[in-house]
Amino acid sequence: MVQIMSSSLGMYPLPDWTKDELSKLKGHQRDGLISGNENALINSVYDSAREFIIGEQQNAEIDIIIEGQLRWDDMLAHPLIVHESVDARGLVRYYDNNNFYREPVVTGELTVSGDVAQELEKTSELIRFPSAIFPGPYTLSQLATDEYYGSETSFLEAMGEFVQGEVNAFPDINHLILLEPSLSFNPPSTEHKEIFLKSIEEIKNTLKEEIVIQTYWGTFDREVYSDLLELDVGIGFDFVTEVESNLALLNELGSPKTASIGVVNGQNTNVESFGEVKEIVDRVIETGADIQNVIVNSNTGLFYLPENKFTEKLGVLGSFVKNEGGL
Amino acid sequence: MRDTRSQFRPIDHPNDHFILTTVVGSYPKPTWLNQARELYHTHSSKDSRERYNEAKNDASSIVIKEHEDAGLDVIVDGEMKRNEMVEYFAERIRGYEFNGPVKVWGHNYFDKPSVVEKLSYGEPWLLEEYKYNMKIAEKPIKVPITGPYTLSNWSFNEFYKDEVELSYELAELVNKEIKNLVGSGVRYIQIDEPALATTPEDHKIVRDCLERITEGIPDNVRIGLHVCYGDYSRIFPKILDYPVDEFDVELANGNYAQLDVFKKVPFTKDIGFGVIDVHDSRIESVEEVKERILKGLEIVPPDRLTVSPDCGLKLLSREVAYKKMVNMVKATRMVEEELDRGEIEIVE
Numbered sequence: 001m002v003q004i005m006s007s008s009l010g011m012y013p014l015p016d017w018t019k020d021e022l023s024k025l026k027g028h029q030r031d032g033l034i035s036g037n038e039n040a041l042i043n044s045v046y047d048s049a050r051e052f053i054i055g056e057q058q059n060a061e062i063d064i065i066i067e068g069q070l071r072w073d074d075m076l077a078h079p080l081i082v083h084e085s086v087d088a089r090g091l092v093r094y095y096d097n098n099n100f101y102r103e104p105v106v107t108g109e110l111t112v113s114g115d116v117a118q119e120l121e122k123t124s125e126l127i128r129f130p131s132a133i134f135p136g137p138y139t140l141s142q143l144a145t146d147e148y149y150g151s152e153t154s155f156l157e158a159m160g161e162f163v164q165g166e167v168n169a170f171p172d173i174n175h176l177i178l179l180e181p182s183l184s185f186n187p188p189s190t191e192h193k194e195i196f197l198k199s200i201e202e203i204k205n206t207l208k209e210e211i212v213i214q215t216y217w218g219t220f221d222r223e224v225y226s227d228l229l230e231l232d233v234g235i236g237f238d239f240v241t242e243v244e245s246n247l248a249l250l251n252e253l254g255s256p257k258t259a260s261i262g263v264v265n266g267q268n269t270n271v272e273s274f275g276e277v278k279e280i281v282d283r284v285i286e287t288g289a290d291i292q293n294v295i296v297n298s299n300t301g302l303f304y305l306p307e308n309k310f311t312e313k314l315g316v317l318g319s320f321v322k323n324e325g326g327l
Numbered sequence: 328m329r330d331t332r333s334q335f336r337p338i339d340h341p342n343d344h345f346i347l348t349t350v351v352g353s354y355p356k357p358t359w360l361n362q363a364r365e366l367y368h369t370h371s372s373k374d375s376r377e378r379y380n381e382a383k384n385d386a387s388s389i390v391i392k393e394h395e396d397a398g399l400d401v402i403v404d405g406e407m408k409r410n411e412m413v414e415y416f417a418e419r420i421r422g423y424e425f426n427g428p429v430k431v432w433g434h435n436y437f438d439k440p441s442v443v444e445k446l447s448y449g450e451p452w453l454l455e456e457y458k459y460n461m462k463i464a465e466k467p468i469k470v471p472i473t474g475p476y477t478l479s480n481w482s483f484n485e486f487y488k489d490e491v492e493l494s495y496e497l498a499e500l501v502n503k504e505i506k507n508l509v510g511s512g513v514r515y516i517q518i519d520e521p522a523l524a525t526t527p528e529d530h531k532i533v534r535d536c537l538e539r540i541t542e543g544i545p546d547n548v549r550i551g552l553h554v555c556y557g558d559y560s561r562i563f564p565k566i567l568d569y570p571v572d573e574f575d576v577e578l579a580n581g582n583y584a585q586l587d588v589f590k591k592v593p594f595t596k597d598i599g600f601g602v603i604d605v606h607d608s609r610i611e612s613v614e615e616v617k618e619r620i621l622k623g624l625e626i627v628p629p630d631r632l633t634v635s636p637d638c639g640l641k642l643l644s645r646e647v648a649y650k651k652m653v654n655m656v657k658a659t660r661m662v663e664e665e666l667d668r669g670e671i672e673i674v675e
Contacts (some may be wrong), residue, residue: 013429013430014430016427016428019428019434019436022434023434026433026434029436032433032434033432033433073432073433089657097525097526099432100431107608112395123632263547268483268484269426269441269483270441270483270485270487303429303430304429304430304431305429306426306428306439307425307427309424309426310429
């Protein structure tokens with residue numbers, strides 16, 4: 001019997017009532033972006049927003065609750081941007097789409113900052129065992145510029161250690177989802193793949209919680225997918241941008257025990273129907289006897305959406321599992 | 328190549344050479360215009376609407392006057408009646424829906440609209456704006472319109488098969504709007520496509536859109552294309568096949584790092600050459616702007632050079648925006664004088 005659960009990927013849109021308030025407190029320019037050194041007033045707005053957003057997930061009857069990453073300005077690069085050994089430089093685009101992040105330039109050793117751990121500590125005060133979302137080491141190494149480690153391989157190794165250090169500082173969590181869009185967008189060379197896999201294995205070995213490697217804006221390279229299966233980690237797919245190629249991987253190479261499937265489009269206001277979600281979930285389950293858990297998910301973070309559509313999409317995820325027999 | 332430029336040469340132009348000066352479009356809004364808008368949004372009464380409309384007309388009149396005083400050859404009204412470059416058009420096209428603000432970056436949001444049904448023209452978009460400006464302006468007017476690819480790219484698409492199909496539909500509507508404007512006397516249109524040159528293959532979509540946009544437009548109408556913040560190597564020299572007269576680019580902000588891109592093959596269109604950094608409140612000196620104009624002459628001869636700021640001036644203060652325009656025009660006239668005296672070598 002396959003267990004179906006609902007979740008969603010961070011980051012979330014800020015609730016509308018905090019948008020004005022934070023604009024006033026922080027301004028509209030680059031110096032108003034998150035630095036990790038916000039004052040108590042700004043942090044209290046984020047705390048209220050976090051509490052609100054957890055309530056939204058509970059209202060939608062989402063099974064696996066996340067923190068929401070409301071403080072994040074830089075969709076994936078945040079943990080680097082707030083790090084003391086990283087310079088946040090000019091605005092650049094992510095993956096040829098219209099979203100911007102500050103270019104993180106690593107100028108010193110990437111020690112453990114604990115920034116995201118603190119967010120999760122605060123979440124743990126509101127709900128037991130939230131799930132954690134964090135960028136994966138390969139994607140971080142692709143987005144960041146190195147001015148310290150000296151070679152691409154040592155930079156990728158350092159990113160692996162950085163991610164491991166950060167997630168080891170987390171409080172008790174449910175799942176850890178590592179976001180790896182770069183695995184689809186720009187697959188690693190054989191050498192980089194080996195370093196990446198070694199990092200994931202080490203992270204997995206130091207965590208008691210389940211880990212899911214989630215890609216989006218495409219699908220996995222076949223080799224990377226096979227190797228991830230061998231590592232026995234959860235695997236996350238984007239079924240909004242790729243359907244047949246994801247199913248081909250599952251059919252031809254096998255399936256993971258836990259599959260997170262992005263079926264709700266995080267970047268379009270069109271709200272998915274029960275039937276549309278069910279079709280994909282059924283097709284995934286049909287692919288293999290190995291699947292034990294299916295996490296019904298959004299394909300990307302939901303911050304791209306206006307607040308009303310964000311709430312509706314959470315509702316789609318929650319009600320699907322409720323009606324389909326979830327936890 | 329057809330000549331759509333000489334119609335904008337002022338009768339009393341002081342020099343033999345003529346380098347066209349203009350601006351891209353937006354201009355800082357007077358504080359009282361924003362106040363009138365706030366009042367209208369708070370009260371939504373007939374009275375507050377009339378006052379807001381009056382304030383918008385007054386603001387257009389003032390900006391037109393400032394552009395003329397700065398000495399520009401072709402002016403716009405600073406887009407005083409437009410709230411934002413996508414929202415403004417989406418409010419007028421049937422088939423769009425608004426759901427609320429979405430993040431652009433940091434704490435900057437825009438009301439990104441959703442296309443929820445087949446689009447249709449709806450009410451005229453810019454006719455009223457143009458007719459008012461025509462009564463006020465003594466100089467020729469340029470009308471900027473957000474291009475279909477950007478309108479498509481910056482909307483949620485819930486209806487069309489993909490972004491390409493949506494872009495083509497919008498291109499048909501832009502064509503209809505331009506025909507209406509041309510019928511009322513417009514002779515200079517600028518299509519704004521800041522979303523162009525952001526992905527490797529988008530130049531093909533934009534070319535096909537421009538074919539649709541310019542279908543049935545008379546030969547004496549000048550069509551420009553404005554692009555900013557993109558990687559120009561992705562679109563040059565492909566854009567030389569586009570059915571436009573002028574290609575307007577941002578270059579000052581990047582300190583002309585992309586200039587060499589345009590030297591790969593002869594630039595066979597007019598170039599709208601960005602010589603003013605709109606993200607820097609420092610006012611460039613006349614001498615500095617002159618140096619930048621000379622870089623433009625490395626690409627095209629003077630009769631195919633248009634001098635303008637990188638992009639809309641709206642992020643600057645009014646005083647700074649005005650002074651930047653004044654220096655830009657002064658520098659251009661000085662370059663023309665030096666050309667007349669044969670002191671500058673022309674690359675043919």
